[in-house]
Amino acid sequence: MMGLMRFINVFPKVCSIFFLLFSVAANADAVNGVFNVKNFGAVADGKTDDAKAFVSAWENACKSNSAATVLVPEGTYVVSLATFTGPCNAPIVFELHGVINAQPGLNTVDKENWIVFKYMKNFTLTGDGVFHGQGSTAWPQNVCSKNSDCKLPISLRFSFLNDSTIQGIQSVDCKFFHINLLGCYNLKMRNLNISAPKDSPNTDGIHIGQSSGIEISSSVIGTGDDCVSIGQGSRNINITGVYCGPGHGISVGSLGKAKDEQVIGLTVRNCTFTETDNGVRIKTWPDSTDGLASNFTFDDIVMNNVGSPIVIDQQYCPYNKCNLQVASRIKINNVSFTNIRGTSSTKDAVSLVCSQNFPCENVQIGDINLVHNGPDGPAISTCSNVKPTLVGQQTPPIVV
Structure with a gap:
């Protein structure tokens, strides 16, 4: 009986000691x-x-x-x-x-x-x-080019x-987007x-959607798709000091698949593109819903052997499953391309193809110098449904 009483008296103290030791061990990392x-x-x-x-x-x-x-x-x-x-x-x-x-x-x-x-x-x-x-x-199992609903x-x-x-x-080496x-x-x-x-499919570096106040800086991005893609609902995006290549460049869109898609406020500055398919690009679907792409600044950019350094494409249709007879309804305005220089791997250094029903407005091109030295002749520009404001020097000449 006395032994039992001693055990009863000691048991709470023993339990307390074990509980304390267990707590210290379990929370050792929580202390710091x-x-x-x-x-x-x-x-x-x-x-x-x-x-x-x-x-x-x-x-x-x-x-x-x-x-x-x-x-x-x-x-x-x-x-x-x-x-x-x-x-x-x-x-x-x-x-x-x-x-x-x-x-x-x-x-x-x-x-x-x-x-x-x-x-x-x-x-x-x-x-x-x-x-x-x-x-x-x-x-090897990626079938997104055949099935747009792939996951x-x-x-x-x-x-x-x-x-x-x-x-x-x-x-x-992401399976899809990074x-x-x-x-x-x-x-x-x-x-x-x-x-x-x-050559890796759909490996976008950074895709932004429904976000605002995003800053991307001092980074190296080389992929099989867009280095950065800016999608619907993005506002006030700032990209600086990014080295892009390989890849498809930095792209807005594509816009126009869903109702009232908008991207407002983008700055791409002090970036370098090397052997990318595109440089800076805005792309919208033909036969689209209403939408807006506005207030974009592309400035102080180096292009090294880039396929299409400056692009606005309102007839974007990568899989040829679009109605090109109906113009895009995405309105593009307040866009500037300034101090962009380097080399283009194709003749099409500047391509601004805007919507016939909603021409691009307030587009400025200033001090660009993009050279193409291929056997097919010097770099050229293409402009349709846009009358850009020209500032400083332009190589190639901007033909409106």
Whole structure:
């Protein structure tokens, strides 16, 4: 009886000690605000699916009432699908120093997503690590050119992020787009390295939609599609110091598939394009719905052997499934192309093909010098349904 009483008296103290030790161990990383994915079960052997460990580390960090960091240290991780969701209780950082590999092929957990960050404010993705989409295992199965409803996983989705920063990371060989922005506001993207072979299908570098106040700077983007594409609902986009190539250039659109599509406010400045199919481009579908593309500045740009350095194309029809007899209804106005120089790999250095029913308005071309030295003769310009304002010198001459 006395032994039982001693046990009863001691048991609460023992439990308290064990509970304290367990709490300290479980929250060791929380003390300094760092949540290491390896402490949540990630093995980084390049084979095991570490998705649950990544999400678990994130969920614990997101609950922290003080600033927290999810740390992915050096190593090779496999993640099948991971969605990192907010809002979080405090500013949160995802710091990547390892390599995160997607599963190969198209037999993926989700047909449209791989890594997703959404519904957050004061979020930072940083580090010198790599998101590797294993795209070469999926590109041979890409049938998007035949099926416009095809669904393929985008490597990195950033949805509804406010006052946030993406910096330093690398995205390699995505299966579809590298990065997709949706519903983001005041998002800074800098020092990114995005790469895929020039013949890889639909590997857009950064696609922006329904977002405003986006800044992309000091980055290298080489893909099989647009380096940056700006889609419906984008406003006040600022792109500076971007090196683009290979790829299709920096493009607005294509616009006009859905009702009342608009892109308002874009600056592309101090950028370099090397051996891209296009340089700076605005594209809209023929036989489109009503829409608007307005207030664009393209300035201080170098073109190195670029197929079509300056393009407005309101007859965009990549798969020849359009009614070219009906003009685009997208209104393009307030566009300037200034201080653009270098070499064009084709004669068509400047091509401004605007809508017959809605001619482009207030287009300015100033101080351009684009040279073509091919056997087919010097560079030329094409202008239809537009009367640009000319400032300074123009090579080739702008023929209206």
